[in-house]
Amino acid sequence: EIVLTQSPATLSLSPGERATLSCRASQSVDRYLAWFQQKPGQAPRLLMYDISTRATGIPARFSGSGSGTDFTLTISSLEPEDFALYYCQQRTNWPRTSFGQGTKLEIK
Amino acid sequence: EVQLLESGGGLVQPGGSLRLSCAASGFTFSDYAINWVRQSPGKGLEWVATIGSGPGYPYYADSVKGRSTISRDNSRNTLYLQIDGLRADDTAVYYCSRDIGGRPDYWGQGTLVTVSS
Numbered sequence: 001e002i003v004l005t006q007s008p009a010t011l012s013l014s015p016g017e018r019a020t021l022s023c024r025a026s027q028s029v030d031r032y033l034a035w036f037q038q039k040p041g042q043a044p045r046l047l048m049y050d051i052s053t054r055a056t057g058i059p060a061r062f063s064g065s066g067s068g069t070d071f072t073l074t075i076s077s078l079e080p081e082d083f084a085l086y087y088c089q090q091r092t093n094w095p096r097t098s099f100g101q102g103t104k105l106e107i108k
Numbered sequence: 109e110v111q112l113l114e115s116g117g118g119l120v121q122p123g124g125s126l127r128l129s130c131a132a133s134g135f136t137f138s139d140y141a142i143n144w145v146r147q148s149p150g151k152g153l154e155w156v157a158t159i160g161s162g163p164g165y166p167y168y169a170d171s172v173k174g175r176s177t178i179s180r181d182n183s184r185n186t187l188y189l190q191i192d193g194l195r196a197d198d199t200a201v202y203y204c205s206r207d208i209g210g211r212p213d214y215w216g217q218g219t220l221v222t223v224s225s
């Protein structure tokens with residue numbers, strides 16, 4: 001089983017700042033890495049897939065990068081609605097997929 | 109508009125059974141694989157099962173394999189998940205999600221399953 005480890009667990013920033021969230025895989029996931037956003041009481045929302053492709057309707061301030069085992073989600077300038085939980089997901093052995101434990105992005 | 113609506117959750121005693129449903133609309137249901145993913149209170153996301161539109165399905169996570177059955181009725185645009193022998197660690201919000209090659213692109217709002225005596 002591929003284990004995804006996200007860091008930091010909590011990230012405290014102010015609106016307008018740049019956010020950098022990390023996801024490390026226990027073995028290579030090739031390009032099959034996605035990011036999700038989840039707000040309290042809501043379902044996860046697909047943000048990014050195949051490392052750097054934004055899902056439909058996702059603003060350009062969200063970007064993804066990385067390769068192999070190390071990946072990053074960057075939010076260039078935080079908007080108030082961006083404060084949420086973020087999960088990475090790998091699908092290398094689809095449909096057996098796994099998620100990271102999440103990073104909470106909170107307002108400083 | 110793609111919509112997924114789960115139902116069937118509730119309070120169940122340990123060892124009991126539950127059948128969850130997921131009603132889909134806004135897309136050609138039979139063309140897509142569909143997943144169940146669960147989230148325990150205060151915890152992260154765990155893939156549970158997937159059923160596809162073609163042969164070679166379904167697949168289950170080890171945590172539910174042998175006591176769960178995922179099925180679909182394409183005539184009713186509905187997905188099901190039957191879980192038997194429920195345990196306390198099955199307590200979670202269960203989401204269904206449409207799948208495109210491993211990318212769950214649309215999710216329902218979830219249904220809460222609580223296993224407790």
